[in-house]
Amino acid sequence: MNIRLFSTFIVLSVFISSFSCSNKANRSRKPAVRINAESVHKKIVYGDDINISIAVKVKDGELKETNIFVDSVLVTTNKNTEFNYTLKGFKSLGKHTIKAQAVKADGVEGVYFKTFEVLSDVIPEKYGYEVVQTYPHNETSFTEGLEIHDGFIYESTGENGKSFLYKNNLKTGKTVKSVKLADKYFGEGITIFNNKIYQLTYKTKVGFIYNLENMALIDSFHFESTEGWGMTHDEKYLIMDDGTNILTYLDPTTLKAVKKLQVYDDKDQVLYLNELEYSDGFIYANLWTTNLILKIDPQTGKVLAKIDLEGILTLSNTDKQVDVLNGIAIDPVTKKMYVTGKLYPKLFEIKPIKKE
Structure with a gap:
């Protein structure tokens, strides 16, 4: 670069810099x-x-x-x-x-x-429980979803390579029919709606649809939530959760999210919603790592009651390793409530008892 060209470059640079600074000083500032x-x-x-x-x-x-x-x-x-x-x-x-x-x-x-x-304006009522009856439960089942239909227990189990969809005899616990998921899938919540079984998976964001009569796989779908946990339905929508305090409503035809509901009690958001059940206008949810079942108002997301099942596992008299309480099934005809847990040896029919 010759001296004349270099000098021109310096003068031009100073001019541009001076203009830019001047322009910046006069620039309108945001409120x-x-x-x-x-x-x-x-x-x-x-x-x-x-x-x-x-x-x-x-x-x-x-x-x-x-x-x-x-x-x-x-x-x-x-x-x-x-x-x-x-x-x-x-x-x-x-x-x-x-x-x-x-x-x-x-x-x-x-x-x-x-x-x-x-926050909710309702202080949740407190309930204990009475065990009405116990039934056998496969203690190798890592229970993620539980449903009762026409007297049979339908169960979805988790863990990669061990995930199944089962149809079991309620009284004996014996398997009537089963479907194994591919090893890459970790089975999660299920619900039965319009003669179909809907099943979530954990982290793959994939769900499956089965024919209720023969449990043949009909279709699969993708959901928006990062993870799939519990699942149920009301008269119109499928309802799922993802381990947070959010209930997501899905259109059963498109399988797309149509609305979300935040679940709160009078103190805070209620995280770790797990297995779900809908009955008589209310949603029941296991609270992961606890022995609590929540009764939720699906119109507002308010927690109306907390059912404490502390001590129920001791009724199993088991010395084998178990995991958390997870699984709620309410018979739509008899209104009987059944609960179990991951690796639990028993399925319990319970009656919630309000605490004074």
Whole structure:
């Protein structure tokens, strides 16, 4: 590079740098927004009025408007730099997001987020249990799904290479028919709906559909959740969980998620929902690693009751290794409730007893 060309390059660089710095100094700055959400309670409770307060700071230019969204739905627009907005009687449990979009007259905007959490307004009732009857259960079955239909127990078992779908005689525990899953699949929850058996798998995001009459595989499907755990159904939808506090409703035709429900009690989100059962308008769920069964309102996600089955395993008089309580089946005709666990030697018919 000759001296003249080098000098021209230096002058041009200084000019561009000077122009850029000057332009940057005059650039419009985005507005800053402070968001606060509170109710009359220390923690926000289902049904509370939630007061959202907004403060917008504009360093240059003028504020045109601020748009407030709750869970991506526009709820209000305001032109003031400070204002309040009240969500009247907010009835949706769980975690929610407020988005504030402050827009200046020149079009520059600042977008800010804040989350708030809504707890249940119901203190769950406490139940114990009475064992009505016991039945044999295959103690090698790593129980992940349990269902009763026409007097037979249908069971899905887990672990790679050991996963099966069984149809068992209730009274004897003997297997009437079984289907083995490919070794790469870890069987999970099942439910029987419209003469079909639906079965989840653990981490492969694949489900299977079987003909109820002969347990022949009809089809498979993919689900969005990261993992498959428990499964049941109501009158319209399949319902699954993934070990979190989320219940996901699936369209039984498309197998696509149509809605999600967050499960909460009066203190916190309830994590580790496992095997599921739907009966008489309520969802029952095992809580993984515990001896608790939850009774859940499917309209709101509120935990209405907790059934404590502490001590039930000692009734088996087993000295072999067992895992956690997992498996709820409620007979749609007799309303009898059956429970078992992973590697449990017994299936129990129980009657929940309310504690005083």
